[in-house]
Amino acid sequence: MSWKFLRCLQNARFLKKNLETSLSVHRCVSVQYVPDTISAAHGETTRMNLVQAINNALDIALSTDPSAVLFGEDVAFGGVFRCSVELKDRYGRDRVFNTPLSEQGIVAFGIGVAAMGSTAIAEIQFADYIFPAFDQVVIPRGPHQAKGLLLSCIRDQNPCIFFEPKILYRSAIEEVPSGDYTIPIGQAEILLEGDDVTLIGYGTQIHVLREVANMAQEKFDVSCEVIDLRTILPWDEETVINSVKKTGRCIISHEAPITMGVAAEIAATIQDECFLNLEAPVMRICGYDTPFPHVFEAFYLPDKWRCLEAVKKIVNYG
């Protein structure tokens, strides 16, 4: 059973015509997207943005599993973010269809479909609307990951929530393997190796952290290790612990509010497992404990400057 949930962002419905813009067009804070490098082993690739990669993954999922159905609000005409474009025409209205406007209904309906052994791919238009039940939570950082992780979620035997960073829908473009492939759930990825500080994040924030690592190297000659968590639940403790044991310092960063955020869980585990290796307190650079604001977005987000300041503090601790 698989769930596909989308993450909300202001103005995301009204994106500008030019698809290859930097993320700053849609956000008050500029983020540099760095395309993934695809190994030659994957074979033929196609240049795709995140929406196209999602659409492609759904296409493959529907074509390889005749029991799979895709449904949600406005999915039939292609979805408000165009993730399900053309799928209804290709697979029929009994496999790609609209539901009444009810998130509780969509999720429960999906549970029912899955209870019969069929594959349910439910879309929640905006992630802000629902958290009824979840076992696994997965967030990709770009098109290549989005396709591989989504296919893993759809085929996994456990219910899964798949969050799509909407800011990356059209702005993140890279080569994506054309064929069928999966990226394992529950495994983090070390994006940059480093010795002084471990930086942990997921989704769009990974791109912030990657830039922070570069800045830290240039400005302070500090070597950062950047870890993309990819799976929030169940998360990859081993990769994180090994990294912190090596560096002795750790900063965790996410957009969500700090109190009871994912970072709290990771920080508690790190102090439990790496106590003797830690040379500074684990730091959390997150959203503030307020609702997500409109005009104050630039002040709210844990941007590269906030993260960079944290790096400076953590290496000078004591």
Place this chain on the structure above:
Amino acid sequence: MALLGRFLSPRITKIIGSQARQLSTSSSRQNVDRPQFPGSRSEYSTKLEFIKPDDFKGIPVYRVMNAKGEILPGGLDPKLDKETVQKMYHSMTLLNTMDRILYESQRQGRISFYMTNYGEEGTHIGSAAACDPQDVVFGQYREAGVMMWRGFTLDQFMNQCYGNCEDIGKGRQMPVHYGSKDLNFVTISSTLATQMPQAAGSAYALKRAGKKLCVICYFGEGAASEGDAHAAFNFAATLECPIIFFCRNNGYAISTPTSDQYRGDGIASRGAGYGMDTIRVDGNDVFGVYNATKAAREMCVKEMRPVLIEAMTYRIGHHSTSDDSSTYRKKGEIMSWDDQSPIHRLRNYMENQGWWSDEQESAWKEKSKKKVMEAFARAEKRKKPNPEMLFTDVYDEMPPRIQKQMEFMKSHCTQFKEHYPFDDHVPMT
């Protein structure tokens, strides 16, 4: 129309077709103006008139048999054979006997919780008998009779209530949260009405799989107030799911009478609003319930659409063992319903047919009580499951993080073993 029709089910095409015909007829008349709004199909009116709920008579209660067990004039006797009727009676009374014994065992603290089915046995057995055993059941918690009919054994009931090592559910849920994959009965969970849109989803999957089966989804009139009930009705209707929504309207949701639950004409009056065929039935008349469910099932499976049945009944017992219903209703009220119970009614019918006698009754009472007591004793003797079962089945495979927590539990409990009830459980590995 032909092109459009390819994408639409025959039923929708029919509606659109008839609308199109009406439109062309009216436009041929002079200056007849008809509403063109996509959201409704009706005519204009210049009368400022509100639709009042009192404008409609209440939906009638369908029944075929009176309290004396006589088939009423004009009532359709389903003409079930003696064997089937006796099985119905056996199931209802065996459930009643099991209820009495497990209720008492909870009072003695031998199980933690129980919910009886008193007064509602007819709704369970009548509807279960009308369904195909392969039809999928989603229940609330007061539908043990459906499982009894399908062959859930007394041992299986007892094992679940005791949460012992033979329990299919591995002792994880509270008593009466039964489930059986073999009997196509989806495991009960406590959150009210969540099963309803799930049931619609399962019905959709059955339809796509080309099975000539339906889903039957039971719920109480209290649960029908949940948002999930609305989602379920609307999804089932718009997505054309073969599902019977079976509402047990027993007058109370714990202490809350129906007058505090809704102001419309029960649950049945909501059916038409969602575009569902609906019937209200006497829940104490097992044949009335049987006929209604059988007809509903045929509509579901043949026409691939939902049907709503509201079975009117009365909750004779307390809500649960955590409830004393005498604090909110009078004893006399309950007594009057006891006489009308579905069990008495079916017994009268059987006696009228010459299929049952006082001797048979006392012999069966003796036998059923003995069967229940034996299963009870067996369940009580069995150990509780291995404590490691606490960690399995959270996911299909145990993630390292949970594995670690399990290892911690094991080493901790072994170290402090005198403080933990190891003797009650199957040993850990």
